[in-house]
Each structure stands twice: as structure tokens, then as C-alpha cells.
Amino acid sequence: MARKTGSHSEITGPRIRAEAGQLFARHGFAAVSMRQIAAAVGVQAGALYLYTPDKESLLFELLKTHMDELLAAWTTQAGATTGAADPRAQLERFVRFHIRFNLERAQAVFLSYMELRNLSPENFACIEALRRRYEDTLEAILREGQAAGCFALPDTKLATLAIIAMLTGVNTWFREGGRLSRATVEGIYWDMVRKAVAA
Amino acid sequence: MARKTGSHSEITGPRIRAEAGQLFARHGFAAVSMRQIAAAVGVQAGALYLYTPDKESLLFELLKTHMDELLAAWTTQAGATTGAADPRAQLERFVRFHIRFNLERAQAVFLSYMELRNLSPENFACIEALRRRYEDTLEAILREGQAAGCFALPDTKLATLAIIAMLTGVNTWFREGGRLSRATVEGIYWDMVRKAVAA
DNA sequence: GTCTATATTGAGATAGAC
DNA sequence: GTCTATCTCAATATAGAC
Numbered sequence: 001m002a003r004k005t006g007s008h009s010e011i012t013g014p015r016i017r018a019e020a021g022q023l024f025a026r027h028g029f030a031a032v033s034m035r036q037i038a039a040a041v042g043v044q045a046g047a048l049y050l051y052t053p054d055k056e057s058l059l060f061e062l063l064k065t066h067m068d069e070l071l072a073a074w075t076t077q078a079g080a081t082t083g084a085a086d087p088r089a090q091l092e093r094f095v096r097f098h099i100r101f102n103l104e105r106a107q108a109v110f111l112s113y114m115e116l117r118n119l120s121p122e123n124f125a126c127i128e129a130l131r132r133r134y135e136d137t138l139e140a141i142l143r144e145g146q147a148a149g150c151f152a153l154p155d156t157k158l159a160t161l162a163i164i165a166m167l168t169g170v171n172t173w174f175r176e177g178g179r180l181s182r183a184t185v186e187g188i189y190w191d192m193v194r195k196a197v198a199a
Numbered sequence: 200m201a202r203k204t205g206s207h208s209e210i211t212g213p214r215i216r217a218e219a220g221q222l223f224a225r226h227g228f229a230a231v232s233m234r235q236i237a238a239a240v241g242v243q244a245g246a247l248y249l250y251t252p253d254k255e256s257l258l259f260e261l262l263k264t265h266m267d268e269l270l271a272a273w274t275t276q277a278g279a280t281t282g283a284a285d286p287r288a289q290l291e292r293f294v295r296f297h298i299r300f301n302l303e304r305a306q307a308v309f310l311s312y313m314e315l316r317n318l319s320p321e322n323f324a325c326i327e328a329l330r331r332r333y334e335d336t337l338e339a340i341l342r343e344g345q346a347a348g349c350f351a352l353p354d355t356k357l358a359t360l361a362i363i364a365m366l367t368g369v370n371t372w373f374r375e376g377g378r379l380s381r382a383t384v385e386g387i388y389w390d391m392v393r394k395a396v397a398a
Numbered sequence: 399g400t401c402t403a404t405a406t407t408g409a410g411a412t413a414g415a416c
Numbered sequence: 417g418t419c420t421a422t423c424t425c426a427a428t429a430t431a432g433a434c
Contacts, residue, residue, distance in 0.1 A: 245418080
């Protein structure tokens, strides 16, 4: 009883986002056509517009969802130990979390820093604000550590950006099944960060 | 005696590359049309094809020139002191060179890691090989330092990638006339790198 | 909810006049 | 060396049948 037309709204919506994400990551937002996305999903181009008002909204949804999940995951992870916890332990937790989470969502991470400029100004500002909030959580840890005397940093804001750039860089070279496991990589990067911020 | 048609091949060629570079950096390669480039230069779209066989070659020339100049500049910079020099001094030289050079050529650096996927496989491989050669010069410094006992790194290759990612990250936030001068930024990053690799 | 068909726009690239 | 004009193709998005 296979039929080509029918109701699949709960399936088609997520599939469109999944295929669009893959294609955007592979070829770049501007280089991917709505026809390509439709073909990957297995529907006609016109059908996409039942699920998204336009191409850009498709990209925005992917980035927004990713940033929301990133912040939620970190809040959960950090929640147990905020406040009184040792800044060094908090920093280690952040380093390991960032690497682990970003490797799990490599595609969304890639889109989040490659395709930002394809958003409208308002949507761009929205994503930027979320990214900034995430950075601020690391900056807060570094400040606490400096106040407690266990970190020594020439410039806290720059250290924040430097650490995040360094950690996010893992995504550009890490390949599953390569020379190093994820846990090993976490350990190696934590070692370098630990020394870089040490008093 | 202003005339609209005439011979300007020595001027028009470089101007096309300059305007294309600006537009590619601002909007992304795929989002920029040949007509836009022509309009920025002040010629008709058809005239561009006197200077480039196609759009992709325009991008490739920009990236190739940048990588060649990067390697040449570093060779010059490092040339005076290779071999016997102190690895710590070599590393400091590299850190400061990388930040300074990348800030001077921010546009080309941006293109080099945002638009690589728009190259044909052969052209992509060419740029990748040059990037790899540049990375290898840093890796060699780190290896010498470890052999000499002044650096202690859990993994030399990862440290290479981590340091380059961290340094290149400066380009994402640095703005001329901001809170910090280039020289100050160099110093701050060198301080963090120095500690991260310390024995 | 999905289809076919199409309106509209603009892309990359080329031909040939000047 | 640059121009105008054009070929060919594909893009986003919409309309209306089923």
C-alpha cells in the first residue's frame, strides 16, 4: 500500500532540517539549492515551503537549536557544582565538555561559524548573543580562578577567546577511529589549558 | 581625454583580484556574482574573462598568492636564526610572526579557511599542501624544544594544531583601534603559549 | 500534504562590434 | 581591451490540481 502522497508532517519536518544541515555543511549554504534539499528528502521543491517560510529560516533554525542545546547542556553539566567549587575543577569540566559536545555535534558547530553571515541581521544578532552568553560562562570561571589566586592571566577576556578557539579547533582535524580517542584528546587539551592559565 | 575603452591590463587585473577578494570575504564566494565583481571594478561582466578563465580561478589565485607569501615571509623571518637558535626564541618569533602577518592580511586569511571547499579537488589539494608545510615549520620548532628539554608536550602534533588555532583566532575579534594594540596582543598570546608548552 | 507547472529573476559564460 | 547583446541554465518561490 505504498503511496507517494500522504501525511508525513511529523517525519518530513525533521528530515528536511537533517538533510539541509548535511548539505549546508558539505557545500555551503549559498551553494545548496532548495531542489537539492528536496531531492535528498525525497519530496518536490515546492513541498519544502510547507515547513519553512524560506531558505534562510532553515539555516537559522539549525543554528538556533544548536546554540540552545549547547547552553542547556552546559548549564546541566555545570549546575551541580557552581559557586563554591574549585575553579580548576570547573575549568577542567568546561574543557572536557566543550570538546566532547562539539565533537558530538560537529556538523552544527561547523555551520555555526561558517554560515553566520548568511543570516539576516536580526537572526545574526540572536545567534551572536547566545554565543556570547556561552563565552561568558568560561570568562566567569577564569575570573573566579584569578580572584582565588589559582590562575594568572594577562587578560581574562583574551584568555577566554584563546581557549575557546583552541578547543574548537579540535573539530577541524579530529576523525573518529583515528590515532587518538576522544577521551585522550580531552586529556591532552586539558593539560595544555591547565598550564597556560596556571599561576 | 577621458575615454571608457582602452588598455589597462596592468591595472585592471590586480583590481579585479582586489575587488573579488573584498566581495568574497564579505558575502562568501558562492553568494558573489561575476556581475557584482565587474560592477565593483567598473567594467562589464564579459571583460572579466580576459583576466581569468572562470570564477573559481579568481578564488584560487587569491589563496595561492596568500599561502606563497605566508611561507616566503616566514622563511625570511626564520632564516636568520635556524638551526642553532634557542627553541624558545624560535617559538616566540613564530607566535609574534603569525599574529602580525595574519592581522596584516586578515581578508586573505579569512578566505583561506572559509572558502577552501569552493576549490576544485586539485586546487584544494594545492592549498592544503602549502598549509601543511606551514604547520610543519611550527611542529619542527616544538620537536626541537622537546628534544632540548625546554618544552614538555603530551602530543607534539596536537600542540601544533592547538597553538595555530589559538593564534589564528585573534583574527575573529581583533579590531584596529580597539582596547589593545597589536604588539600587546602578541605579548599576551606569547605569554599563554610559553606557559602551555613549558617543561 | 504532495504534486506538476510556472512566474520571475539572475547566474556563468561567450560572440562579435568597436 | 572593453563594450553590448545574448545563449543557456538554474535559482527561489508560488499557484492550483489532486
